[in-house]
Amino acid sequence: MIKEAITMHVTIIGTGRMARGISTRLLAGGNHVTLVGHKPGEAEALAEELKGTSKGGSISVGKVGKISGEVVFLAVPFGAVESIAKQYGEALAGKILVDITNPIVYQTMESIFPGSSGAEAIVKLIPESTRLVKAFNTTFAGTLLSGKVAGLPLDVFMAGDDVDAKAKITQLIEAGGLIAIDVGPLIRVRQLEAMGLLHIASQQLRNTGYMSAIKMVA
Numbered sequence: 001m002i003k004e005a006i007t008m009h010v011t012i013i014g015t016g017r018m019a020r021g022i023s024t025r026l027l028a029g030g031n032h033v034t035l036v037g038h039k040p041g042e043a044e045a046l047a048e049e050l051k052g053t054s055k056g057g058s059i060s061v062g063k064v065g066k067i068s069g070e071v072v073f074l075a076v077p078f079g080a081v082e083s084i085a086k087q088y089g090e091a092l093a094g095k096i097l098v099d100i101t102n103p104i105v106y107q108t109m110e111s112i113f114p115g116s117s118g119a120e121a122i123v124k125l126i127p128e129s130t131r132l133v134k135a136f137n138t139t140f141a142g143t144l145l146s147g148k149v150a151g152l153p154l155d156v157f158m159a160g161d162d163v164d165a166k167a168k169i170t171q172l173i174e175a176g177g178l179i180a181i182d183v184g185p186l187i188r189v190r191q192l193e194a195m196g197l198l199h200i201a202s203q204q205l206r207n208t209g210y211m212s213a214i215k216m217v218a
């Protein structure tokens with residue numbers, strides 16, 4: 001029996017490279033995307049650029065501090081997260097918050113949170129009812145445009161404590177032609193953030209122009 005695809009309404013905070021990549025995959029899955037920028041014109045420009053790529057989904061521009069739909073992606077530098085958590089406050093209550101950030105000190109290529117993780121720090125900043133899922137921090141923005149590297153669909157590793165929230169993010173990932181790999185509860189984010197850091201550091205050494213992917217094969 002063919003499963004009917006369930007489309008979702010997703011807000012993306014940020015209008016940079018990852019916002020473009022993730023929006024492209026969400027639109028390919030027929031979802032409805034609302035982009036929120038923090039400087040005038042940026043969200044409008046990205047929405048205009050991506051309009052033509054929408055396959056059954058739609059893209060629009062939202063207002064700062066407002067969330068449309070159940071799922072919201074934080075497509076911003078880790079350093080911006082605290083102020084965004086304050087700015088959105090209770091608007092995040094009951095939502096699924098997807099943290100894609102890599103909290104790295106780029107001068108030394110070390111984690112900002114040795115022995116812990118950025119996601120665990122974010123949980124302390126958001127309403128108790130917000131369900132955090134870490135995902136997409138190991139996939140490079142440029143590779144999300146086609147969703148493939150070397151002809152193979154990208155693996156999107158994710159972790160979080162809420163099983164229902166991870167099931168919904170799995171649907172979004174799979175509808176966009178990617179493979180979702182649930183690696184377990186929030187504590188596993190420590191390893192996912194280390195994977196993200198290692199991927200960045202190793203692609204720099206191999207000079208692959210941020211167009212590589214981490215793949216699990218069996």
Ligand SMILES: NC(=O)c1ccc[n+]([C@@H]2O[C@H](COP(=O)([O-])OP(=O)(O)OC[C@H]3O[C@@H](n4cnc5c(N)ncnc54)[C@H](OP(=O)(O)O)[C@@H]3O)[C@@H](O)[C@H]2O)c1
Nearest residue numbers: 014015016017018038075076077078080101102137140141
């Ligand atoms: N690039 C990748 O391949 C990749 C892969 C995995 C994970 N990530 C993670 O994804 C996140 C985004 O990376 P990116 O490459 O997309 O970065 P980017 O291209 O620099 O985009 C960042 C976006 O965040 C916006 N922003 C910054 N401060 C903000 C604030 N206070 N409120 C609202 N928006 C704010 C920026 O707007 P302005 O430009 O107007 O300031 C920009 O639209 C980072 O945490 C990164 O670690 C990136």
